[in-house]
Amino acid sequence: MPQLTINGKVCDFEQGQSILEVALANEEAIPHYCWHESLSVVANCRICLGEVWAPNPRSEGKLEAWPKLVPTCQTPCSEGMVVHTDSPKAIGNQKSVMEYLLINHPVDCPVCDQAGECHLQDYAYQYGRAESRFLEAKIKAPKKDIGEHVLLYSDRCIMCTRCVRFTQEITGTGELIVDGRGATEQIDVFPGMGLDNELSANVVDLCPVGALLDKDFLFKKRVWFLTKTPSIDGLTASGDNLTIEHAEGSVHRFKPRPNPDINRFWITDEVRYGWKFVHSEDRINMPSVTGMDSWADEHANEAWMTALTTAAETLRGKKVGVVLSPMLPTEEAFRIAEAAQALGQEVVFGLGPVPTHGEDKTFKDGFVLRAEKAPNARGVRAAVGTLGTVHEWDQFLNAVDGCDALLVTGNYPSAWCEGDALAKLSSKPMVCVDTLH
Ligand code: SF4
Ligand code: FES
Structure with a gap:
């Protein structure tokens, strides 16, 4: 070599x-x-x-x-x-x-969201001069609201043009441009356009300085307080690799985690901002049993024991219809299916509804936005398929009438079962495992 x-x-x-x-x-x-x-x-x-x-x-x-x-x-x-x-x-x-890049830069790190993960800040320490020799007044450039998710603080921009090239070469939407020349040149949106594409907030990650900022994260948390946990997109079938950044039990943001074979360097905006339901007031955090009073937090052990015992009694010896959500991890789906088989006299497996939106979309660099808005329909079908036939949702609903009881898993980020389907499921004794009330 x-x-x-x-x-x-x-x-x-x-x-x-x-x-x-x-x-x-x-x-x-x-x-x-x-x-x-x-x-x-x-x-x-x-x-x-x-x-x-x-x-x-x-x-x-x-x-x-x-x-x-x-x-x-x-x-x-x-x-x-x-x-x-x-x-x-x-x-x-x-x-x-x-020195040149900092001539007109406001050096406002104490109030900049990028502080702590800013290449300009890091390189100023590693490669820069300790003091500025520039005595003249700095050029002031405006802040701009350039899209649903992104703000531009023009005076922090170093004109690297990463953001412009992203909209030209990756999304192909071309919303961002370099406007003007010399000391007055600025990044801007093309006249009459906003930064509006499915990957728009990736320009925030690409920007090496604090010029492009995520509105959703603006002034929320200093980045050095965040713990980074590697994870995978739990909302769509894209399987995007991402990092959950959290502190004190609260999620603050999702960031893409590069994987050249899956999501390259990007995540979609729907995945980036789709996690808010985890902090919803409707989040179920304590089991409940119909007909019984609810339990206070300090009685969690009693609540779980009662709920699990009641669930087992509801299913034992019955013909059990099992709704396996495509939002479940493969292992959980398999264990739930096994438990239903162990308790029930007979089981009918059904895959929960698999939401889809439009068609798969492939971007210029090969990144694919999947139409399927559930992460694991294939995994659940494959894993539980080793235990028995897994019916698709409509087929399963037809089989519900013949069941004595149901074990239903949801875990969707919003309401997923309504109308006739809900009426059908509600007509049976049911054990429900879900995320939201
Ligand atoms: S990525 Fe950031 S620094 Fe680079 S041109 Fe765009 S706004 Fe300016
Ligand atoms: S000129 Fe080489 S990284 Fe910018």
């Missing part, structure tokens, strides 16, 4: 890889703003520049210095190349770029 040396570290590379890509793959830090793995390379921020020496075929492969610093994000690796982003010349460039 061909090799090059980056800041003294010998690294393998594949033809076509840029110096920056190879450096990052080898945990060799090179500052970068405008480059992003999923977007085209524009090399406009200039902070990644490095000094390069490479064998010159015209002088029998002698290692020779290139005359200028070059953008490592845009320069392909070649055999025997030697790169320095830690040389005095490269460090001088990093300091100059940082």
Whole structure:
């Protein structure tokens, strides 16, 4: 495999890889703003520049210095190349770029949501100058409401154009543009448009500074108080990898977790903001038994024992219809089905309703937004299918009349059973496992 040396570290590379890509793959830090793995390379921020020496075929492969610093994000690796982003010349460039970017920046980190996860802040510490030499008045740029989920604080923008390229190259919607030139250029929405696409809030994650902000998270929590727990989209069949960011028992936001094979770097807005029901006042947090008084929190043990005993009595020895929700994890669905088989004399399995909306939509980079708005219909069918036939919802409803009792699971984020279906289920003794009242 061909090799090059980056800041003294010998690294393998594949033809076509840029110096920056190879450096990052080898945990060799090179500052970068405008480059992003999923977007085209524009090399406009200039902070990644490095000094390069490479064998010159015209002088029998002698290692020779290139005359200028070059953008490592845009320069392909070649055999025997030697790169320095830690040389005095490269460090001088990093300091100059940082000073330039901060000329008109308000440096309002104490009130900026991005503080703590801001590349400008981090690089100012790592690569910047300790003091500003700029004495003139800063240019003030407006705050703009650019879409349902996103605010733009223009004076924090470093014009990396990641957000613009995202709407051109990923969503293909092209709402964002660079307006103006020189010191007055700004990001804006195309006249007459808002930032309005199914992936719109991903520009907040892409923005390396605090210029694009999530309205839903605005001023809610300092990010260093958040605990990050890896998870998976629990609302749709997309299977998007995500991180749940929470503190003191409350969820504060969902962020995408990169997975090149599933969701690349993105999550849809419906998944990003679809978790609010977990804190709903209608959330069921204590079991209840029809005809009995409700239990206070301190009697949770008694409540659970009574509810579980009553549930077992309701199902034991009966012909049990089991509604297995497509919102369930595979393991839970399997265990519930097993329990029903152990208690009942006979069981009829049915998959709960599988909501769909429109058709699957594939974005320009291959990200797929699934029409199916339940995460695990396939998993439930496959796992419980090993125990018996799993009927689809309409078939199951036809079989309900022949059942003596029902074990029903819901766990949808909103009302899922209404009208005739609800009347049919309610006509039988029922054990219900659900999320919302
Ligand atoms: S708003 Fe953010 S992502 Fe867009 S150009 Fe400015 S700094 Fe880059
Ligand atoms: S990351 Fe290379 S020029 Fe911006």
